[in-house]
Amino acid sequence: MEVAKLPVYNKTRLLFIQFERSTQKVPINMKRGAISEVEHWLIEIMDTIAFANLSERDRQARLLYITEAARTLQKVKVRIRTLYDLNIITKKGFDALILLEGNVDKQLTGWERSIINNNA
Numbered sequence: 001m002e003v004a005k006l007p008v009y010n011k012t013r014l015l016f017i018q019f020e021r022s023t024q025k026v027p028i029n030m031k032r033g034a035i036s037e038v039e040h041w042l043i044e045i046m047d048t049i050a051f052a053n054l055s056e057r058d059r060q061a062r063l064l065y066i067t068e069a070a071r072t073l074q075k076v077k078v079r080i081r082t083l084y085d086l087n088i089i090t091k092k093g094f095d096a097l098i099l100l101e102g103n104v105d106k107q108l109t110g111w112e113r114s115i116i117n118n119n120a
Contacts, residue, residue, distance in 0.1 A: 003050040008107035012049065015076075015100040016042040022093030023083070030088055034079060041076050045069045045104075052111075059115060066112045073108065077101055 003009050019042065023035045052065035080101070084094040 003053050006049060006053060008104060008111060009046060009049045009053075011100060011104045011107060012042060012046050015097065015104055016046075018093070018096050018100055019080070022089050022097060026088050030083075034083060034088075038076055038079050038083075041072050041079075045072050045076070048072065063112060063115055066108055066115070070105070070108045070112070073101070073105060077105075 016039065019038060023031070026035060048065050048069040052062050052069065055061040055065065080089065080094070080097050083089045084091075089097070
């Protein structure tokens with residue numbers, strides 16, 4: 001399956017786009033630091049999902065990639081909450097990001113469970 005057709009990959013892409021929208025008007029120092037780091041992590045999640053998709057035949061590798069994507073997503077979640085607490089992200093932007101984060105998290109968890117249950 002082409003990676004762009006994976007729902008979890010697409011939701012992560014949408015999360016990236018929403019994060020960019022939610023941080024458009026921040027100071028340049030934040031853009032170069034914390035914002036850039038989150039964008040990097042989101043791209044890393046997309047890459048990891050692509051690697052998980054490619055390793056269809058290697059169950060352990062696939063689970064490892066999915067676990068790594070979930071771990072990176074946790075870093076994204078914490079940073080977004082910190083940016084919200086610092087009033088870098090507005091309430092409206094924060095709410096949109098939370099919805100997308102939750103969706104990506106649920107899809108990663110579901111994918112992991114599916115692999116475990118199918119190969120148990």
